[in-house]
Amino acid sequence: MRTARTAWILERAAIRAQMQYKANFISMTLLGIIYQASAFSFVAIVMYNSGVIGGWVFEEICFLYGLRLLAHSLSILPLSHLWTLDSMVREAEFDRYLLRPMSPFLQFLTSKFQMSAAGDLLVASIILGYAFPRVDIDFSPATVTFLMAGVAGGALVEASIQVAVASLVFRTLNTMSFRIFVDTIFNLTGNYPLTIFSGFVQSFLIAIPISFVAYFPAVVALGKEGELNVPLWVAFLTLPIGLLFSLCAAMTWKSQMRHYQSAGH
Amino acid sequence: MPLIEVQDLVKEFQRPRQKNGRFSAFRTLVSREYDVVRAVDGISFSVDAGEVVGYIGPNGAGKSTTIKLLTGVLEPTSGSVHVAGSAPSRNRRENAQRIGAVFGHRSQLWWDLPLVESMKLLAALYDVDPKAYRSQLAYLDQVLGLDEILPTPVRQLSLGQRMRGDLAAAFLHQPSVLYLDEPTIGLDVHAKDRVCGFIEQVSQERRATIVLTTHDLADIERLCDRVILIDRGTVAFDGPVKELKASYASERVLKVRYEAGGSDELTLGQPLASGTVVSAAPGEVSLRLPAIASAVPTALSEIGRLGHIVDLSIEETSLEEVIKQVYSARRAAAR
């Protein structure tokens, strides 16, 4: 309890510190909007020409794309500064977290706050705002709860993988290429129906487990269970898998942190 | 029982051989090729509560690595560290409440926020209650002149001010042990004096145990009862500063001015009393003497025969000179 309060005090301080760089905040947000909007317009243009991909119409694709972008935005909201871990470890700034009576991960998490998720969040809301009234979904409390659990689980999956990959820095001192690799895989494959991929790629995407992030929740909500090549109950596992991945990420972080060597001086 | 106990401490760093080219990061990760650097090579010592210990040695001797092992930032490769009976790297949180650490090269303050915010955040982190916070802040203001810099964002502080901020931050939760790794590095005389004053005061008034590394031997002579001299990861000397000087500074230089009257000129290298002449001019002589009590009076009576003595001074070998001798003796022994 006290830990949560302290973490919140630290997070607020990080936000106050970030407030001093308003121009940076605005440009980061704009960058996010431009990046996500152009990625989406690529999909929109393809859809405009073909009408349907993998048996999904434009509105349904928007729904899937929006869910995935929402989960993505939420996953980077507290972790927007994950990339700074590399230099912190390399330059031994990480020492300080080992000198204080709080979990080093929590201290790192609350060390900075960058609003780079704002742009992504905005684009996700617009896409979902467009899709919600146009898809054939009865937004009952049960469906809404299911979707929220799906988004939360999806965010956890993505955040966990990013944290686990970032924690390799304690041994490699540089994880940039890994992180970009993971991010690219998610962006290239996470926003589309599984049905557009070949059988082998499908199994791969279920295994890593990108399909759980937005695709399975969307399939269930849209009533497209027919196209699943896994048992139906598997499609309900997004949140448990998110929690499981969080646990694995925590263990990875812990085991990697033991390799921390600080730096000379 | 000593507060800090270090036993056969060894720390090796593994430097993975960097791979170049495609997937270099991945290949570095899976590669098992390392260069091993032994930064601390079998160090043992213990420190009692309330001691102020100077931990000195040339660059790369392993000082900072030892401090990191003492604070629990690093885990020993072998051997052990115990502070108040527990191993710092295994009980980080418990240890953190007990210690404060300052690394002169690296501030631990919140860069973008006023110094006072760092203090408040640390109070939250260390669970310092509001009353203790106020009284400790008042104390730190009195010792370090904190009030004038509290409202300033840390990134705008001068190096000396920043160091005062870092010292205050390290001492806010009233730790019983302070580790200071080069807290005077790069500071001007005035700022240095302030840091030394702080160390003296918290040692005397709060009975803090202090382990201090520095390259400034004047700091050591002013502050430390005891020095541990390390060399390539091993202890070269451990004991009182006086003893170090006595055991190595076996000579001192006596400088005398006298009313030259007679024709007895002194020449360079000439033996005189129990020493030798190292410089001579009419009416002035410098004599290198063994550092024993009887040497000076005997020499003075000899010189007194040349003419009436006007003035004299005795130069002890400087600590720096002594340390040089320790190292060159060790190099010679190793050969």
Ligand SMILES: Nc1ncnc2c1ncn2[C@@H]1O[C@H](COP(=O)(O)OP(=O)(O)O)[C@@H](O)[C@H]1O
């Ligand atoms: N994190 C590290 N990784 C690899 N080598 C290191 C690391 N830290 C220190 N060293 C090496 O260990 C030796 C001792 O370093 P250090 O303890 O910083 O010396 P000092 O503080 O006495 O100048 C040096 O050779 C240094 O290069």
Ligand SMILES: [Mg+2]
């Ligand atoms: Mg050092």
